Amino acid sequence: MHGGDGRGASLFMTRQASASDIRQIGHIDLAPRSEMYGGALKIQIQIHNGRRFMYAGCLWYQGVHILDVTDPANPKYIANLPCPFKNSRSNIQQAGDLLIVSEDVPPPVPSHRWHPGLPDWSEDRPAERAGVTIYDVSDPLKPREIAYHYIPGRGCHRNYYDGGRWAYLTAAEENYAGHILIILDMKNPEKPEEAGRFWLPGQGPGEDRSWDPKKLGEREGLHGPVYVMSDRGYASWGAAGMLVLDMSDPTKPKQLGQLRLTPPFDGGIPCHTAFPMLDRKLAIITQEAIAENCNETQPLAWIADIRCDSNPVSISTFPVPEPPAGLPYKTFCEKGGRFGPHNIQHMSEPGPRRDDLVFMSYFNAGLRLFDIRNPFRPEEIAYFIPPDPKPGLPVRAEDVYVEWDRGLVYLACRNMGIYVLELEESTLKDFA
Numbered sequence: 001m002h003g004g005d006g007r008g009a010s011l012f013m014t015r016q017a018s019a020s021d022i023r024q025i026g027h028i029d030l031a032p033r034s035e036m037y038g039g040a041l042k043i044q045i046q047i048h049n050g051r052r053f054m055y056a057g058c059l060w061y062q063g064v065h066i067l068d069v070t071d072p073a074n075p076k077y078i079a080n081l082p083c084p085f086k087n088s089r090s091n092i093q094q095a096g097d098l099l100i101v102s103e104d105v106p107p108p109v110p111s112h113r114w115h116p117g118l119p120d121w122s123e124d125r126p127a128e129r130a131g132v133t134i135y136d137v138s139d140p141l142k143p144r145e146i147a148y149h150y151i152p153g154r155g156c157h158r159n160y161y162d163g164g165r166w167a168y169l170t171a172a173e174e175n176y177a178g179h180i181l182i183i184l185d186m187k188n189p190e191k192p193e194e195a196g197r198f199w200l201p202g203q204g205p206g207e208d209r210s211w212d213p214k215k216l217g218e219r220e221g222l223h224g225p226v227y228v229m230s231d232r233g234y235a236s237w238g239a240a241g242m243l244v245l246d247m248s249d250p251t252k253p254k255q256l257g258q259l260r261l262t263p264p265f266d267g268g269i270p271c272h273t274a275f276p277m278l279d280r281k282l283a284i285i286t287q288e289a290i291a292e293n294c295n296e297t298q299p300l301a302w303i304a305d306i307r308c309d310s311n312p313v314s315i316s317t318f319p320v321p322e323p324p325a326g327l328p329y330k331t332f333c334e335k336g337g338r339f340g341p342h343n344i345q346h347m348s349e350p351g352p353r354r355d356d357l358v359f360m361s362y363f364n365a366g367l368r369l370f371d372i373r374n375p376f377r378p379e380e381i382a383y384f385i386p387p388d389p390k391p392g393l394p395v396r397a398e399d400v401y402v403e404w405d406r407g408l409v410y411l412a413c414r415n416m417g418i419y420v421l422e423l424e425e426s427t428l429k430d431f432a
Contacts, residue, residue, distance in 0.1 A: 016387055017384065017385065017386055017387050018324070018327065018366075018383075018385040019382075019383065019384045020324070020382055020383050021369075021381065021382035021383075021423065021424045021427040022367070022369065022382045022383065022384040022409070022421050022423055022424065022427070023421065023422060023424060024384070024419055024420070024421055025072060025073050025408075025420050025422055026072050026073045026074060026075055026419070026420030027417060027418070027419050027420065028067060028075040028076075028077065028417050028418050029417040030056070030058075030065060030077075030417045031417070039058070039396070039398070039412065039413050039416060039417055039418075040056035040057065040058055040065065040398070040399070040412040040413070040414070040417070041056070041057045041058060041059060041089065041090075041398050041399060041412065041414065042056075042057045042091050042092055042343075042398075042412070043055065043056045043057075043401045043410055043412045043418065044092060044093070044094045044346065044401060045069065045349075045350065045403065045410075046137060046140055047350060048139075048140050050070075051068060051070045051140075052068070052069045052070045052403075053066060053067065053068060053069070053078070053137075054066070054067040054068075054075070054401075054418075055092050055094055055099060056092075056412060057089065057090040057091045057092040057102075058083075058089075058090055059088075059089050059090075059414065062080070062082075062083065062090070063080055063081045063083035063090050063101075064080065064081040064083075064090050064092055064099075064101055065077065065079075065080055066078040066079045066080065066081070066140060066143070067418070069410075069420070072406070072408050072420045075418065075420065078140070078141065079141070081101065081135065083103070088103055088104060088105055088155070089102065089104040089105070089157075090102060090103075090104070091104055091156070091158055091159065093159045093161045093167075093225075094137065095161050095162050095163035095348065096163040097136055097137055097138040098134060098135070098136065098137065098161070098163070098186075098189055099134070099135040099137045099143065100133075100135075100159055100161050100167060101132060101133045101134075102155055102156040102157060102158075102159060103130055103131055103132065103155040103156065104154070104155040104156055104157050105154045105155050105172075130150065130151055130152060130153055130154060130155045131148065131149045131150045131151040131155060131156060131171075132148070132149050132159065132184075133145060133147075133148050134146055134147040134148070134149070134189055134190075134192065136189075146189060146190045147189060147190050147191065147192055149184060149192045149194075151169070151171050151173055151182065152173060152174045153172045153173040153174040153175075153176070154172035154174075155171075156169045156170055156171050156172070157170040157171075157172070157179060157223065157224055158223065158224035158225045159224060159225055160224070160225035160226055160227055160228065160347070161186070162228075162347070162348055164186075165185060165186055165187055165250075166183055166185065166186065166195070166228070166250045167183070167184040168181060168182075168183055168184075168224075168225065168226045168228060168233070169181070169182040169183070169184060170222050170223065170224030170225060170226070175205040176199060176203050176204060176205065177202065177203045177209060177213040177219075177220075178213055178219050178220060178221015178238060179221045179222040179223065179224065180198065180199040180203060180221070180222060181197060181198040181199070181222050181224075181226055181235065181253065182196075183195045183196040183197065183250050183251065183253070195250060195251045196249075196250055196251035196252055196253060197253075198245065198253040198255075199222075200220050200237065200240055200243075200255075202220065203221060211239060216238070216239075216268065216269055216270075216290060217239060217266035217267075217270060217297075218239050218266075219238045219239055220237060220238050220239050220240040221237065221238045221240075222235055222236070222237055222238070223236045223238055223269055223271065223272050223273075223288075224236065226245070227275060227276055227347055228247050228250075229276055229278050230278075231246065231247050231248040232244060232245065232246070232247060232256075232276075232309070233245035233246075233247040233253065234274045234275070234276045234283055234306070235274060236271040236273050236274040236285070237271055238269060238270055238271055239260075239262045239266070239270045239271070240258065240260060240271070241258055241259045241260035241261050241262065241270065241271045241285075242258070242271055242274040242283060242285055242304065242312060243255055243257070243258050243274075244256045244258070244306065244309045244310075244312060246309075256309040256310055257308070257309050257310040257311055257312050258312075259304055259312040259314060261285070261287075261302070261314065265287070265297065265300060266297055267287050267289070267296050267298055267299035267300065267340065268287050268288045268289045268290040268296055268297075268299040268340060269287060269288040269290060269299075270287055271285060271286075271287065272288035272341070272342065272343075273285065273286045273343060273344060275344055275345075275347070276306065277355040278306075279355055280355050280375070281306050281307040282303055282304065282306060282355075282372075282375055283303070283304040283312065284301065284302075284303060284304075284344055284358055284372075285301065285304055285314075286299075286301040286302075286341035286342065286343070286344065286360065287299035287301065287340065287341060288340065288341065288342055289338040289339055289340025289341065289342070290338065291338070292336065292337055292338055293333060293336055293337075294332075294333035298320065298340065299340030299341055300317055300318065300320070300341070301317070301318040301360065302314045302315075302316065302317055302318070303315055303316045303318075303372060303375045303376075303378060315375060315376055316375060316376050316378055318341070318358075318360070318370055318380075319370075319378065319379070319380055321365045321368055321380065321383065323335070323365075332364055332365050335364050335394050336364070336392070336394050337363060337393075337394030337395075337396060338363035338364060338394075338396060339362070339363055339364050339365060340362065340363060341360055341361075341362060342360070342361045342362065342397070342398060342399070343360070343361045343398065343399045343400060344358055344359060344360045344361075344400065345358070345400055345401070345402045346401055346402070349401060349402050349403065349404055350403050350405045350406075351403065351404030351405025352404055352405075353402075353404055354404065355372075356371065356372060356373045356431065357369065357370070357371065357372065358370040358372055358378070359402055359409060360400065361397040361398055361399055361400045361411065361412075363394075363396055363397055363398075364394040364395060364396065364397075365383070365385060365397070366383060366384050366385035366386055366395065366397045366411070367383060367384045367385075367397060367400055367409070367411045367421070368380055368382075368383050369381055369382040369383065369423075369427070373431075381427060382424075382427050384411065384419070384421055386411070386413055386416045386419055388416075389416055393415065395413055395415060395416050396413055396414040396416075397411055397412070397413050398412050398413060398414050399411075399412040400412070407422055407423065408420060408421070408422055409421040409422065409423070
């Protein structure tokens with residue numbers, strides 16, 4: 001094992017990659033085309049005529065990058081779908097020949113806390129442009145805008161669309177407290193229509209609530225996405241935890257059950273992701289670290305038993321990563337930046353998906369891989385920590401995407417581009 005290029009476990013400097021049982025085979029630096037220091041948020045891959053195209057959503061008016069990752073060792077930049085707003089996030093969801101892009105304004109937080117010189121997130125967005133843009137990507141080299149669905153407010157965040165008739169949007173509509181679920185009928189993708197919506201009591205206009213929407217630890221709102229499998233939906237609803245929804249009639253969602261983890265676990269965004277593994281009747285739940293330098297209750301990740309719709313139950317907590325020996329910091333809190341869970345692997349990825357592994361992006365701790373064959377005792381078995389962009393600016397790993405058929409893992413970092421990784425053969429030697 002050796003360090004420096006991400007191949008191995010030895011680590012000495014934060015300007016070098018640090019890894020155990022995962023090796024780097026490729027990397028693309030998006031700095032010339034992205035916000036300060038270059039990077040991406042949500043990523044997804046489309047297979048078209050034997051080639052593989054990655055869509056990478058970004059922050060601060062950089063829109064969506066399109067990459068050719070057919071040769072994973074040499075990812076190539078293809079094109080950009082620009083965003084017209086300086087304070088917008090472009091989260092993406094792609095299925096079939098369609099790409100749904102959010103027009104998403106972050107909460108009103110001064111951007112100088114993270115990126116001096118960029119526009120404040122508190123800038124108003126033009127009221128006529130909020131919602132989602134829909135592109136025809138039947139030719140990924142020539143995306144074509146075919147529709148825009150307007151939702152008054154601050155736009156949409158993390159949506160879910162699997163190529164069927166219904167798109168499930170995480171929408172910050174004006175006069176609502178927190179994000180709500182809006183269902184789009186995509187029967188005619190050039191003319192999408194709202195078909196239904198769902199929110200919790202207290203979110204609607206004029207409704208009484210016992211929580212403060214300005215406090216993340218209390219805010220009961222959909223963070224998204226709502227993963228809809230058959231007639232069930234699994235929704236990450238902030239301080240309200242994971243909701244199980246009856247989606248047998250997408251126009252009239254109904255709540256079946258709820259797993260509330262807050263209080264006492266109120267770190268960051270209390271429920272960021274609720275990812276179902278239906279074959280095992282499990283769900284992976286993550287909080288999102290928000291405060292820098294661990295200035296919050298430590299965000300965690302859980303495994304939940306979802307055999308009973310009306311009573312999902314937490315059965316274990318993922319171990320919190322610790323830096324290996326040899327780094328210039330003894331804890332990830334000491335390293336600075338955000339430390340805690342964020343995203344895990346996507347629902348729709350090429351190849352037969354495994355339900356015994358969880359890939360989790362962990363902000364300044366990079367990518368963590370967990371063995372969940374025993375769901376009561378998840379164990380970390382591998383990791384990859386990208387180098388920091390520069391001294392004093394920790395790396396920020398945002399999203400992870402797995403090509404199960406090629407055995408590749410993509411790690412998107414807000415400030416260090418996209419890494420292409422693969423597991424060492426020894427990592428899976430004990431797996432059937």
